[in-house]
Amino acid sequence: MAPPFHRQTGCLQASEIGSRTLGDWLPSNKTAIQHWVNTKASEAKRCHNGTLEPVIQDFKQAIESDPVLSRYADQMFVEVPNKYKAPYNETPVGNPELRNFSDFLILLDHIIHEGPGWFDKRSPPTANDLIGFPITAALDWPLGTIAGHEFFLSPVVSHHIGRVLDFWALYLGTPPSASVLAGWLSPEGKDQIAAAGNLGGKTNYTFEQLFCCPNTSAPYLGYKTWDQYFVREFNPGIRPIAAPDNQTFDPEYHVDPTLIIDNACESAPLQQPYSLTNMLNFHPLANTFVGGTVYQAYLSTLSYHRWHAPVSGRIVHIENVPGTYYSGNLFTGLAETSYTGQAPDDSAPNYSQPYISAVATRGIVYIQARNPAIGLMAIVFVGMGEVSSCEFTVDVGQEVNKGDQLGMFHFGGSTHVMVFQPGVELDFVKPIPHGDVASGSFLSETNFAVRSALAVVRT
Incomplete structure (x- = not known):
């Protein structure tokens, strides 16, 4: 039949x-995002040596040279705590870590020099569920404000954000980006990815049975870069x-x-x-x-x-x-x-x-x-x-x-x-x-x- x-x-x-939160790119628990961004923002400030990557410095200068965009850039952060009652008067980063555009640029500079990490939620307080969108996490509520709407519609902003993401894309295609795969390819990481690949229990394959792994006996199963891992293919016959x-x-x-x-x-x-x-x-x-x-x-x-x-x-x-x-x-x-x-x-x-x-x-x-x-x-x-x-x-x-x-x-x-x-x-x-x-x-x-x-x- x-x-x-x-x-x-x-x-x-x-x-x-x-x-x-579509696709679980960010945790549904907003406290998890708050902890993660607070941790990363503090880490970025500690590591910051006073200089920014040229693509981010160019972004900074372009915004500072435009009075309208400069106002939007800072207003999209302060609009959140000043205009709405609790619980909407706290951004997803909690209260103090990101309160202006300069803080955001320092965090952005830090993010684009590493791959997206896997966080084991069994190890608090810094393990905060999966953060698939690190930049979006930092902008989770600001980009939904009136100032954020106007700011991110600007062709100038799109041009410079595109350049920043192009830089990050190049980094994610280099061997240093593979260091974060220790988490993604940990037993817990592989189990969760395999569970998704098994479509809710319709099959029971392991990660290695589901996906083409360049060398299962090599570090990170032979994946040389984050991008190589991200665009991995299914093994023949799986789909x-x-x-x-x-x-x-x-x-x-x-x-x-x-x-x-x-x-x-x-x-x-x-x-x-x-x-x-x-x-x-x-x-x-x-x-x-x-x-x-x-x-x-x-x-x-x-x-x-x-x-x-x-x-x-x-x-x-x-x-x-x-x-x-x-x-x-x-x-x-x-x-x-x-x-x-x-x-x-x-x-x-x-x-x-x-x-x-x-x-x-x-x-x-x-x-x-x-x-x-x-x-x-x-x-x-x-x-x-x-x-x-x-x-x-x-x-x-x-x-x-x-x-x-x-x-x-x-x-x-x-x-x-x-x-x-x-x-x-x-x-x-x-x-x-x-x-x-x-x-x-x-x-x-x-x-x-x-x-x-x-x-x-x-x-």
């Missing part, structure tokens, strides 16, 4: 989003292609396999509203998707970070959009209380997912599916927080088969959006969340496996 389908057409939407197109009839779903759309990323779905034209960067093809279907899913800290083709077809267009960094929706950060009286987003990037998909750094690819029932589709790979880059490994005009690699995220949070044209009606193989958004049930707790069957096109 064919598996049940979950019928869904049109855009997936939600009027609001629950207070969740088989569901319904490959080279078979004439799919025995599981009882349809033409070319009508089956596979999952592009190892990710969990969520429900959100979108601005298609903004998200697709006002490309002429964007209008052809108005009234179609949008599917979004987010990648967790422990996920696999490469992308794969959901259908077979030809690469029509590829675009890398610089976008903004750390920009949150004005109505979903602390500024929300000024307009609606609702509680603020205690981790501003969470509520801003639809907004981020339209303004953040992102890579966009259009694929003309071989099966005309699917036609032209687009996939948007969105960088969140301190994502280093969205790298495509395919070229325009190239033919791809379902399951082929398309590219990857290099460090940082990420989400992806698949867009189908109107008339393409999808029956989802797995249920899409439709629950109580206030409680966070708008998202799935378990990843959908990359290259697994996601939906079937109704004919």
